[in-house]
Amino acid sequence: MSMDGVRVGQGFDAHRFAAPGSGRELWLAGLEWPGQGEGVEGDSDGDVAVHALIDALLSAAGLGDIGGLFGVGKSSQGAGQHGIPMLERTVAHVRAHGFEPQSASVVIIGNRPKIGPHRAQAQEALSRAAGCPVTVTATTTDGMGFTGAGEGIAAIANALVLMRSDR
Ligand code: MG
Secondary structure (H helix, E strand, C coil): CCCCCEEEEEEEEEEEECCCCCCCCCEECCEECCCCCCCECCCCCCCHHHHHHHHHHHHHCCCCCHHHHHCCCCCCCCCCCCHHHHHHHHHHHHHHCCEEEEEEEEEEECCCCCCHHHHHHHHHHHHHHHCCCEEEEEECCCCCHHHHCCCEEEEEEEEEEEECCCC
């Protein structure tokens, strides 16, 4: 196989957990995680897995980053939005610029929620929205750093896109 037109991108995101009792829903990897504690702060739903994946796709296509596409802050187009529609909009943007997502992977870093029991569901939700296979792995940091201290969740993503020959 020729590697011509293959582009790789990487993305990272982190959000702080909301204060206990804030009633913030926990959204991650396109799913809600009820009963797993408070959600994270953010103008959107704060889905770090989706946000990292969006940056990875945009980076691979050379289209800037999530702040450039959606804006930043309370008046951004991501404000009040869930991750999946943001991811779908990103994929449409990437395709409109002549790139087709091929595969992606996301690493979720944090103490909660426990990803394993819902990994398949998360992968399905992300893959459907991304239009390519997306795998999800998770890790803790052995109590070190802000995720280890339970201050928030982080995610790193990689994405591979193929430049269409008719681009
Ligand atoms: Mg974010």
